[in-house]
Amino acid sequence: MSARVSAKLGAPRPHASVQAHAKTPVAAAAAGKLSARASFGAASAFSGASLSARAGARGSLVVMANTLEAGVGIFGNKAGMTQVFTEDGKVVPVTVVSVNDGNVVTMVKTSESDGYNAVQVGYTISKEKHLTKPELGHLAKSGAPPLRHLGEFRVASVDGFEAGQKLDWAEMFSEGDLVDVQGTSIGKGFQGGIKRHGYKRGLMTHGSKSHREHGSYGPGTTPGRIYPGTKEPGQMGNVTVKERKVQIVKVDAENNCVLVKGSLPGKPGNLLRITPAKIVGKNV
Numbered sequence: 001m002s003a004r005v006s007a008k009l010g011a012p013r014p015h016a017s018v019q020a021h022a023k024t025p026v027a028a029a030a031a032g033k034l035s036a037r038a039s040f041g042a043a044s045a046f047s048g049a050s051l052s053a054r055a056g057a058r059g060s061l062v063v064m065a066n067t068l069e070a071g072v073g074i075f076g077n078k079a080g081m082t083q084v085f086t087e088d089g090k091v092v093p094v095t096v097v098s099v100n101d102g103n104v105v106t107m108v109k110t111s112e113s114d115g116y117n118a119v120q121v122g123y124t125i126s127k128e129k130h131l132t133k134p135e136l137g138h139l140a141k142s143g144a145p146p147l148r149h150l151g152e153f154r155v156a157s158v159d160g161f162e163a164g165q166k167l168d169w170a171e172m173f174s175e176g177d178l179v180d181v182q183g184t185s186i187g188k189g190f191q192g193g194i195k196r197h198g199y200k201r202g203l204m205t206h207g208s209k210s211h212r213e214h215g216s217y218g219p220g221t222t223p224g225r226i227y228p229g230t231k232e233p234g235q236m237g238n239v240t241v242k243e244r245k246v247q248i249v250k251v252d253a254e255n256n257c258v259l260v261k262g263s264l265p266g267k268p269g270n271l272l273r274i275t276p277a278k279i280v281g282k283n284v
Contacts, residue, residue: 070283072153072161073275074103074169075123078183079257080268084249094249094259097181097272101125104144105165108158118154119161122147123271151273170253177248178277183265187238197231241265245277 079096086092102123109118126148128136139147142163173179193199193214202210214233217226243264250259264272278284 067154068284069153069155069275070278071276072119072121072155072167072172073179073273074099074167074172075121075149075151076100076258076272076274078264078266078268078270078272081263084259092249092261093263094261095264097258097260097264097274099169099256099258102147102149103167103169104142104147105161105163105167106139106142106144106147106150108161108163109152110158116154117156117158118152119158120150120152121167122150124148149271153275169258170251173248173251173258173274175248175250178245178279179248179260180242180244180275180277181246181260181264182240182242182273182275183270185237185239185241185265186267188236190234191236192233193231196233196236199231245279 076097076099079098081093081095083091083093100123102125104122105119106122107120109116109120111117122139122144124147126146128146130148131139131146136146139145144164188195192212194201194212199214201212202208204211217230217232218224219227243262246264247261248258249261252259258274266272276283
C-alpha cells in the first residue's frame, strides 16, 4: 500500500495543500494525516513564508521554504568596524564589508522548471580539491570557476539574469540604500540566565546565598512540570541573525568594500548575505 503525494504551494498562500491519490482507505488516511501536519507546520513555523512541496520518485515529501526577497543580493565578508565623519562633523560608526572575487550567477530557476523564481549566486573562488565532483559539475554547467559558497535569492522575476553572469555589485548598491544583512552571530557557549536573558542577580551580601543562580521555575503541583520555552541557561549565540534596514554609507569599488552603518553579526571574516531591504507594501 503506497500513497503518491504531490503538493505545491504558491506565494500568496502560507499553508501547504497536499493532494493524495490513494487506492486504499488506509493510504488515504495516511495522506490525510500528512496534509494536516503540513498545514500545521506552515501555519506555525513558516508564517509569512512561501512553501513549495514536491513528491519524490518513491513518494518522499520534499519541502522547501524560502522567503521572497526584494531583489537579488550579493555575498561579502565582514572586515571589521571603523568610523567616518560626515560633512557637518558627526561621527558615524560603520562596518566594513569586503567583497572578494565571486558573486557569479551559477543557476537561474524559473517557475516553469522549478516551481519558483530564484537566482543562485556563488561566492569565494576556491581550489578544486576543496569541492566535491558533483559541486564542480554543477558549476561547470554555468561556466563558473570553483566557488566555495552557494546561495539562493528567491525573487518575483529573474529577467536580466543568466548563468555565468558576474554581478556588478558596485552598480547594484549605492550610498543611502537600505539593505538587509544576514550572518551568523558570535558564539558565546553555555551561558547563565543573567548573561543570556538579562535576569537580575540576587544580593551579594546580607546573608544571601543566591547570587547569580536562577530562582524557581516550576509552576506548582499543578501541572507539576516546566512549561516549554522557559528562559533558562543554555547555548548563546552562533545563530543566524538578520539586521534589517541598515543604511549603506559608502560603496568603494576601488578597495572592493562596502561601508554599512552600525554593527553587523559575526566576527571579522564572517560570511554576510546582503540584499535590498524588504519594505512591505513597496517592494514585496
